[in-house]
Amino acid sequence: MPLALDAAAQDLLFHQAHTARAFTDEPVTDEQVRAIYDLIKLAPTAHNSSPLRVTLLRSAEAKARLLPLLSEGNRAQTAAAPLTAILSLDLRFHEKLPKLFPVVPDLKDLAYADPEGRERAGLLSTGLQIGYFVLGVRAAGLAAGPMSGFDAGAVDKEFFGDGRQRALVVVNIGRPGDTAYNPRLPRLDFDEAVSVL
Amino acid sequence: MPLALDAAAQDLLFHQAHTARAFTDEPVTDEQVRAIYDLIKLAPTAHNSSPLRVTLLRSAEAKARLLPLLSEGNRAQTAAAPLTAILSLDLRFHEKLPKLFPVVPDLKDLAYADPEGRERAGLLSTGLQIGYFVLGVRAAGLAAGPMSGFDAGAVDKEFFGDGRQRALVVVNIGRPGDTAYNPRLPRLDFDEAVSVL
Numbered sequence: 001m002p003l004a005l006d007a008a009a010q011d012l013l014f015h016q017a018h019t020a021r022a023f024t025d026e027p028v029t030d031e032q033v034r035a036i037y038d039l040i041k042l043a044p045t046a047h048n049s050s051p052l053r054v055t056l057l058r059s060a061e062a063k064a065r066l067l068p069l070l071s072e073g074n075r076a077q078t079a080a081a082p083l084t085a086i087l088s089l090d091l092r093f094h095e096k097l098p099k100l101f102p103v104v105p106d107l108k109d110l111a112y113a114d115p116e117g118r119e120r121a122g123l124l125s126t127g128l129q130i131g132y133f134v135l136g137v138r139a140a141g142l143a144a145g146p147m148s149g150f151d152a153g154a155v156d157k158e159f160f161g162d163g164r165q166r167a168l169v170v171v172n173i174g175r176p177g178d179t180a181y182n183p184r185l186p187r188l189d190f191d192e193a194v195s196v197l
Numbered sequence: 198m199p200l201a202l203d204a205a206a207q208d209l210l211f212h213q214a215h216t217a218r219a220f221t222d223e224p225v226t227d228e229q230v231r232a233i234y235d236l237i238k239l240a241p242t243a244h245n246s247s248p249l250r251v252t253l254l255r256s257a258e259a260k261a262r263l264l265p266l267l268s269e270g271n272r273a274q275t276a277a278a279p280l281t282a283i284l285s286l287d288l289r290f291h292e293k294l295p296k297l298f299p300v301v302p303d304l305k306d307l308a309y310a311d312p313e314g315r316e317r318a319g320l321l322s323t324g325l326q327i328g329y330f331v332l333g334v335r336a337a338g339l340a341a342g343p344m345s346g347f348d349a350g351a352v353d354k355e356f357f358g359d360g361r362q363r364a365l366v367v368v369n370i371g372r373p374g375d376t377a378y379n380p381r382l383p384r385l386d387f388d389e390a391v392s393v394l
Contacts, residue, residue, distance in 0.1 A: 002232035004338030009206035014239045035199035037391055041384040042211045044331060046345040048382045054391040062394035099383055121345070123317070124365055127324015128331070134241060135332060141201030148243040148318070159394075168321055185245045186296055187238040194234055194251040197259035197356075 013138050018181045020143035021077050023174030028083040032140045040136035045125040047107060048100045051093035052129035053165055055086040065158055070170065071149035081145065081172035086155065087133060088165040089126040094118055123168070130169050137173050143180060145172035210335050215378045217340035218274050220371030225280040229337045237333035242322035244304060245297045248290035249326035250362055252283040262355055267367065268346035278342065278369035283352065284330060285362040286323040291315060320365070327366050334370050340377060342369035 003010065011017075033056065041050065057063045063084060067075050078084055090096075094112035101107050112118045130146070137144040147170045155167040200207065208214075230253065238247065254260045260281060264272050275281055291309035298304050309315045327343070334341040344367045352364040 002226070002228045003236065003336050005206055005209060005236075005336035006203065009202055009210075010236065010336070012202060013206075014236050017239075019241050029199070031199045033391070034387055037387050039200065039202075039207065039211050041390070042214075042381075043328065044216050044341075044343055048384075050385050050390065052390065056391065056393045058393050096385060096389070100385070101382060103382075120320070123320055124324045124327075124345075127321045128328035130321075131240065131325035131328025132332070134325070135329070139200050139202035139207070144241075146241055148321075184239075185298060185300075187245075188247050188293060188297070190231055190234050192293070193238070193247065193249065194230070194253065196253045196255050 012141070013135050017138045017143070018184065020145045020172065020174070020176045020180040021182065022177035022180045023077070023081045023143070023145075023172065024177050025082060026175045028142060028173050032142065033083075036133070036136040036140050039139060040129065040132040043128070043132040045128055046121060047097065047111065049093050049097065049122065049125050050100055050129070051090050051122040051126045052133070053088045053090045054133070055088065055159060057084045057086070066155065066170070069151045069154045069158060070147070074147050074149050074170075077145060078170070078172055082174040083172070085171050085173060086159060086167050087126070087130050087169045087171060088160065088167045089119070089122045090165055091115070091119060091122065092164055093122050119166075126168060134171070137171070142173055143176040147171065209338070210332050214335045214340070215381065217342045217369065217371070217373045217377040218379065219374035219376045220274070220278045220340070220342075220369065221374050222279060223372045225339060225370050229339065230280075233330070233333040233337050236336060237326065237329040240325070240329045242325055243318060244294065244308065246290050246294065246319065246322050247297055247326070248287050248319040248323045249330070250285045250287045251330070252285065252356060254281045254283070263352065263367070266348045266351045266355060267344070271344050271346050271367075274342060275344075275367070275369055279371040280369070282368050282370060283356060283364050284323070284327050284366045284368060285357065285364045286316070286319045287362055288312070288316060288319065289361055290319050316363075323365060331368070334368070339370055340373040344368065
């Protein structure tokens, strides 16, 4: 038994889970979203910087602002999804570091004063958190449909007009519909991805 | 019950798990590493691009090449860890796309010809996979100690002399030792990280 995680959890998070492209109309509750956040906020980021911001599009008006900015192939599934979230990087995430990393009170200036280096570091940690978020959605018994096919500059302008956030992934969330899943694509073999020195 | 994931799995992956800074000398087996990879390779990346590469430092010689390139505060824990991995971005990940995304055979050129855009996209998807990897280590009943405190340029030169990979995170892996854990740092409240439109 090389894994300690039980088989049901492995199935829920990895083996049976799959990027969803169609959803039922069963709503995703605020309670579920809060439970997902409270779970995934615990997983690590560099300096505990936690740069992920989640913008939930609950209203029809908010969804309508997003749809034309998506690649055509992503519009119908997003229009039909019970909940859609924009996952973004807060470019000024370092302002929260006095709370998040109080052991080094001036870390914000020591390590993150340079906007370019800060964005690069933030992109990586937001990436980690997007990974946690996708698994968190699955942990709630829901399916996630993460998408990178959208006009990121236009989404930033439409939703983050103050220039503070960068949209990285849009994710649909809900119960998978009948036509939710494409066949799983191949993955790299162990030896293609892992080397031993 | 807003989460479907059972409580034991929640504890193993999130609530009880914690970045480890000290380890016992119990070895991490090849079977465990393979099980971790076979689990986390299934989780999604943009266009299934799977740009994460894992370099396991099994030999004392390999470990010795890394130690001087780490921040001083990361050296002792890394020297003592039973296994250390360099997690890197393959800057030429697009060459694997004909295998990984056969539905669009020329995606490699259509979407990823530009090295700068490719690196940015790869950084995000590698971030997702580093998040999955950390949770995969925990799924194996092990503790992960991910670190960003190292001279990335020097690690790239030492381990990836062909310029093909960018080291992003170094992670120690093993059973947590007695002094493994610092107190958990604060996290952002729901309303600081999540907004609803």
